[in-house]
Amino acid sequence: MSSARLSTSPPPRPETAAEPQKRTMTGAQILWECLEREGVQHVFGYPGGAILPAYDALKHSRIYHVLVRHEQGAAHMADGYSRASGRVGVAVATSGPGATNLVTGIATAMMDSSPMVCITGQVGSRALGSDAFQETDITGITLPITKHNYLVTHSEQIAPAIREAFHIARSGRPGPVLVDITKDAQQASCEFDWDAAAPKLPGYRPDLSPAPEQYARAVELIHQAKRPVILAGHGVIFSGAMAEVRELAERASIPVALTLLGLGAFPASHPLNLGMMGMHGEAWVNQAIQEADLLLALGMRFDDRVTGDLRTYAKGAKKIHIEIDPAEINKAVKVDAALIGDLRPVLRELLMHVESADRSAWLAAIDGMKGASAVRDIQNLPDSGHLYAAHVINDLWRETREADTVVVTDVGQHQMWEAQYYKHEHPRSLITSGGLGTMGFALPAAIGAKMARPEAEVWVVAGDGGFQMTMAELATIVQEKLKINVAIINNGYLGMVRQWQEFFYERNYQSTPLLSPDFVKLAEAYGILGMSVTGRPQVIPAIRAARQHDGPVVIDFRVEQEDTVYPMVPAGASLHDMIRRPSPLVETAADE
Amino acid sequence: MLHTFVVHVENKPGVLTRVASLFRRRGFNIDSLTVGRTERPEVSRMTISVDTNPDQAQRVEANLYKLVNVLLVEDITHEPAITRDLAMIRVATPGGARTQVLELVYIFRARVVDIAPESVVIEITGTEDKIDGMVELLRPYGVLEMVRTGIVAMRRGASPGPAAAGTELATLAAESNLRQLA
Numbered sequence: 001m002s003s004a005r006l007s008t009s010p011p012p013r014p015e016t017a018a019e020p021q022k023r024t025m026t027g028a029q030i031l032w033e034c035l036e037r038e039g040v041q042h043v044f045g046y047p048g049g050a051i052l053p054a055y056d057a058l059k060h061s062r063i064y065h066v067l068v069r070h071e072q073g074a075a076h077m078a079d080g081y082s083r084a085s086g087r088v089g090v091a092v093a094t095s096g097p098g099a100t101n102l103v104t105g106i107a108t109a110m111m112d113s114s115p116m117v118c119i120t121g122q123v124g125s126r127a128l129g130s131d132a133f134q135e136t137d138i139t140g141i142t143l144p145i146t147k148h149n150y151l152v153t154h155s156e157q158i159a160p161a162i163r164e165a166f167h168i169a170r171s172g173r174p175g176p177v178l179v180d181i182t183k184d185a186q187q188a189s190c191e192f193d194w195d196a197a198a199p200k201l202p203g204y205r206p207d208l209s210p211a212p213e214q215y216a217r218a219v220e221l222i223h224q225a226k227r228p229v230i231l232a233g234h235g236v237i238f239s240g241a242m243a244e245v246r247e248l249a250e251r252a253s254i255p256v257a258l259t260l261l262g263l264g265a266f267p268a269s270h271p272l273n274l275g276m277m278g279m280h281g282e283a284w285v286n287q288a289i290q291e292a293d294l295l296l297a298l299g300m301r302f303d304d305r306v307t308g309d310l311r312t313y314a315k316g317a318k319k320i321h322i323e324i325d326p327a328e329i330n331k332a333v334k335v336d337a338a339l340i341g342d343l344r345p346v347l348r349e350l351l352m353h354v355e356s357a358d359r360s361a362w363l364a365a366i367d368g369m370k371g372a373s374a375v376r377d378i379q380n381l382p383d384s385g386h387l388y389a390a391h392v393i394n395d396l397w398r399e400t401r402e403a404d405t406v407v408v409t410d411v412g413q414h415q416m417w418e419a420q421y422y423k424h425e426h427p428r429s430l431i432t433s434g435g436l437g438t439m440g441f442a443l444p445a446a447i448g449a450k451m452a453r454p455e456a457e458v459w460v461v462a463g464d465g466g467f468q469m470t471m472a473e474l475a476t477i478v479q480e481k482l483k484i485n486v487a488i489i490n491n492g493y494l495g496m497v498r499q500w501q502e503f504f505y506e507r508n509y510q511s512t513p514l515l516s517p518d519f520v521k522l523a524e525a526y527g528i529l530g531m532s533v534t535g536r537p538q539v540i541p542a543i544r545a546a547r548q549h550d551g552p553v554v555i556d557f558r559v560e561q562e563d564t565v566y567p568m569v570p571a572g573a574s575l576h577d578m579i580r581r582p583s584p585l586v587e588t589a590a591d592e
Numbered sequence: 593m594l595h596t597f598v599v600h601v602e603n604k605p606g607v608l609t610r611v612a613s614l615f616r617r618r619g620f621n622i623d624s625l626t627v628g629r630t631e632r633p634e635v636s637r638m639t640i641s642v643d644t645n646p647d648q649a650q651r652v653e654a655n656l657y658k659l660v661n662v663l664l665v666e667d668i669t670h671e672p673a674i675t676r677d678l679a680m681i682r683v684a685t686p687g688g689a690r691t692q693v694l695e696l697v698y699i700f701r702a703r704v705v706d707i708a709p710e711s712v713v714i715e716i717t718g719t720e721d722k723i724d725g726m727v728e729l730l731r732p733y734g735v736l737e738m739v740r741t742g743i744v745a746m747r748r749g750a751s752p753g754p755a756a757a758g759t760e761l762a763t764l765a766a767e768s769n770l771r772q773l774a
Contacts, residue, residue, distance in 0.1 A: 139606070140609070143609065143610060143613050144613055144617050147660075148660045151605075151606075168660060201660060202602070202663055203601070203602060203657075203659075203660060203661055203662050203663040203664075204660045205657070325658070326654045326657065327651065327654035327655045327657070327658050329654070330647065330650065330651070331651060
């Protein structure tokens with residue numbers, strides 16, 4: 001497979017607008033034609049036998065193909081592309097191992113409702129079911145982790161399947177859709193008719209709207225509430241309802257708590273912003289939720305990481321749930337009003353009836369809950385000679401806050417510190433795997449984000465564990481000449497697992513100490529600038545040098561090894577039962 | 593308790609797998625599932641009996657709607673409906689038992705569809721309760737083999753219900769989703 005480069009701005013296609021409505025084309029040509037018409041500009045993929053007809057036809061397409069190093073990377077890139085831009089990300093792989101390598105990335109996108117279309121090649125239709133070379137039942141495998149999927153065995157079915165796939169992926173509650181296309185379907189020719197291929201999905205209803213009485217009930221509950229809290233989730237960003245959430249919060253004086261995936265949906269600097277809720281949310285956020293008399297859940301799904309023990313969750317609160325997926329209503333938490341629909345128009349309708357209110361007593365009570373933890377100022381902690389991840393994240397935030405920055409995090413302690421210490425002002429400025437918690441997500445997702453938003457400053461923040469899972473994609477960064485900065489929060493442990501072992505397994509650090517390569521040399525082997533930072537005074541200079549460098553950079557931040565994410569609600573415990581910081585001025589357990 | 597759902601789905605390959613997979617991964621306990629053709633060639637109809645509580649029954653319905661090929665879900669548990677199960681039962685008829693067995697067949701309005709020197713095959717259609725009742729009475733003679741189809745169900749009354757041909761399925765489904773939450 002040669003790495004023939006395609007220009008990013010290929011010449012316009014020879015076809016003109018006067019082209020005939022119906023043309024005879026191969027299935028492979030139809031595939032790319034449909035992707036173009038769906039607005040696709042980039043795909044992330046890896047060629048192989050069963051998808052070769054499609055790759056052969058790619059040379060006639062305007063679509064730019066990014067060659068990945070592992071198909072998992074392709075799926076995460078498509079996911080990151082979609083999260084950065086709101087457009088549907090596309091991953092391409094061959095049959096068998098190519099397809100199965102996509103699985104983790106598809107499951108990641110499913111859990112976080114990322115719109116994505118995966119195209120896989122399949123063995124010839126006559127060989128289906130015969131255990132042919134590189135045959136695997138990928139539609140069967142991905143049945144529970146896709147919003148929908150297709151097995152296409154005839155070229156005539158390609159256009160309808162692709163059109164439906166994009167429609168399903170991006171409408172309603174978004175999600176990944178896989179289209180598995182047999183080799184012979186790619187090779188065969190048929191008449192291509194775009195209009196005739198329009199989606200025919202009589203059972204699919206992405207456009208539900210709330211019952212009128214639910215609006216009335218919600219307005220009544222809001223007006224009666226003395227201690228309301230807004231819980232804003234990923235759905236705010238999908239729906240583009242940031243202004244409406246802000247309008248509601250400001251008019252009715254309701255503080256806003258955010259889920260991990262909701263960060264950026266409401267400005268961190270806003271006086272009504274409480275911060276992140278849940279397992280590693282600040283104590284006052286969870287306390288405010290526990291003491292609230294009304295929760296307004298907006299585009300969030302009461303995940304177990306945000307509720308803790310459901311039996312003790314916000315016992316005194318009425319709940320209003322505004323959510324596009326009916327199956328989420330009353331799933332985890334019984335609600336008093338359910339408004340099923342797209343958040344933005346639903347909030348607009350609601351705002352016609354919500355009156356302004358003064359809730360200064362409640363806001364003052366929450367300020368009281370903050371107490372000492374709110375004045376904890378990581379910047380002014382004395383330099384004890386230790387380098388803490390929190391310092392790195394906080395410095396990164398201070399240095400990049402003015403820029404159009406996208407931070408892509410991996411999974412683990414660094415992810416939580418990022419959520420705590422990087423103050424996100426804008427939607428789509430944080431990309432992270434929330435629901436599935438997929439280590440190895442950050443680096444490939446950042447590549448997707450950079451392809452989608454080339455003007456943005458993209459930072460990977462990853463642990464030494466997760467980074468090593470997908471670091472082969474460094475080659476993709478170099479091949480594509482992408483300016484991406486990588487901050488490895490290197491503590492020599494699988495840190496979050498070590499933290500659980502510390503708290504719940506009597507410090508039995510079984511299989512969590514982790515050997516890493518010399519990341520500086522590794523970077524250099526790829527032709528990437530590598531830096532190593534061991535002390536706090538070097539953090540800001542390294543970040544500045546990375547930003548100024550004309551090319552990708554990897555910074556190995558050697559942070560405190562046994563540092564701990566505080567506060568923490570142990571899994572299954574009540575939200576108010578937090579393990580607090582030993583002292584408000586302590587970042588790490590090692591200083592106890 | 594047992595909830596009975598009538599699920600109208602697109603008649604396409606793999607739809608049964610999608611429904612069955614949904615029940616498995618969400619932990620819903622299927623008591624019986626039947627699928628067959630309807631008056632419309634493009635629609636298949638499933639009757640699914642699920643052992644569940646009312647809250648979970650709502651989740652079954654909402655999750656079924658997440659499947660793109662599902663057109664309409666009716667929970668007919670509390671609706672006037674006809675439900676039918678069909679069983680074929682091979683019963684031992686040693687000695688003079690055959691006469692007694694045939695008497696039971698007559699009482700239950702079943703039929704004998706095959707006969708051998710020492711056994712008969714009985715076909716019976718009815719509610720699950722009725723078939724259960726007959727099986728209990730046949731058991732002393734020796735039930736050698738039995739197969740049951742699982743139930744099919746249809747609403748009573750003149751109207752074909754919300755699934756009537758030509759009905760705007762999407763509209764109805766949206767309403768049914770919202771009704772359950774009111």
